Amino acid sequence: MIRRAVFLGAGQIAVEEAPELVPAPHQVIVEVAACGICGTDRAIFRGDYPVRAPIVLGHEYAGTVIATGSDVDTVGVGEAVCIDPNVTCRQCTFCRRGLGHLCEDLTPLGIALSGGFAEQSAIPATHVYRVPESLTLEAAALIEPLACSLRGLQQAQVEQGDTVVILGAGAIGCLLLQLSTLSGSAINIVAEPELERRTRARQLGADHVADIGELDAVLDEVTGGVGADVVIEASGTLEGARRTLDLVRRGGRVVWFGVYPERECLEIRPYLVNENEITICGSFNNPFTHQAAVALAGSGRIKLDQLISDRIRLDQLHAFLEPGGKPPAGKAIVLPHVRDE
Numbered sequence: 001m002i003r004r005a006v007f008l009g010a011g012q013i014a015v016e017e018a019p020e021l022v023p024a025p026h027q028v029i030v031e032v033a034a035c036g037i038c039g040t041d042r043a044i045f046r047g048d049y050p051v052r053a054p055i056v057l058g059h060e061y062a063g064t065v066i067a068t069g070s071d072v073d074t075v076g077v078g079e080a081v082c083i084d085p086n087v088t089c090r091q092c093t094f095c096r097r098g099l100g101h102l103c104e105d106l107t108p109l110g111i112a113l114s115g116g117f118a119e120q121s122a123i124p125a126t127h128v129y130r131v132p133e134s135l136t137l138e139a140a141a142l143i144e145p146l147a148c149s150l151r152g153l154q155q156a157q158v159e160q161g162d163t164v165v166i167l168g169a170g171a172i173g174c175l176l177l178q179l180s181t182l183s184g185s186a187i188n189i190v191a192e193p194e195l196e197r198r199t200r201a202r203q204l205g206a207d208h209v210a211d212i213g214e215l216d217a218v219l220d221e222v223t224g225g226v227g228a229d230v231v232i233e234a235s236g237t238l239e240g241a242r243r244t245l246d247l248v249r250r251g252g253r254v255v256w257f258g259v260y261p262e263r264e265c266l267e268i269r270p271y272l273v274n275e276n277e278i279t280i281c282g283s284f285n286n287p288f289t290h291q292a293a294v295a296l297a298g299s300g301r302i303k304l305d306q307l308i309s310d311r312i313r314l315d316q317l318h319a320f321l322e323p324g325g326k327p328p329a330g331k332a333i334v335l336p337h338v339r340d341e
Helices: 039-046 141-157 171-182 194-202 213-222 238-247 270-273 290-299 316-321
Strands: 002-009 014-016 027-036 060-068 080-083 120-124 128-130 163-167 189-190 208-210 228-233 248-256 280-281 309-313 331-334
Touching: 002 316, 014 128, 014 270, 027 080, 027 213, 039 316, 060 120, 060 141, 080 208, 080 280, 141 213, 141 228, 141 280, 141 290, 163 171, 163 213, 163 238, 171 189, 171 228, 194 208, 194 213, 208 213, 213 238, 228 238, 238 248, 309 316, 316 331
Parallel strands: 163 189, 163 228, 189 208, 228 248, 248 280, 309 331
Antiparallel strands: 002 014, 027 060, 027 120, 027 331, 060 080, 080 128
């Protein structure tokens, strides 16, 4: 028997036992070593992101292959792997246009299919990637958010010499910060209300860190009142999304990266977007960026281990997802095989 944390509905997760998994011909069974908690998991738990319950959540994970299906010859038992959770139909208009992340029948592991908050997970062999020897499996669990962050930088089109503002210094904000630096930005400013997160952002290369209330003064001093070339919203708050349009320069670029409540709306002035020729982009999932994320993580140029702030057991997951608590300083990961104390 294995243990897994099952989402039953808004505000409800139960740790239960289930039979060990057996792979279908095209699948591998992975013993999950670590699974990150994403903003999407929190939104699902609150009831702000629609899924069909019951289901095992968790889509940022890595582990070791312990069984392979009869048709699998690309990966073997004993190999360390990380997971691309986004299973596409490969048949819809978007898939056939090379836009699989926008698939009309997207069935992500941990959202539409059972995911990584469990001791074992069944995964299509096409969606596992070998983990470089230089990485721990805990760090490898962060390759999925790194792949998504790579998409965010593609959307931001950061150019050499740019001044970049990042709102939010959680794990995603700190990944975006590191990628922005690698892309050639000249100045990176990170705004974050939590002191511990601001400290980590400074350690990871931010040129300036500020509380939200101090941001305008810092940006004015750095840019002479012109504004940032690129503003990336990574806090997932509507106020953050609104603030981006006050911070970006004329002709600049805004990326709304965070996970926002599905039904909430933001009032903006289209006149100003048009007059100032501001580009506003979303950023969704990891279209063909997973292999690049594996390579970057393996190179050591992106610091993943330093982003992990909390390691918890399956039975602690419910309390950790409850709204209203202090957010983790970095990335919180679940270690499914760590037993209750």
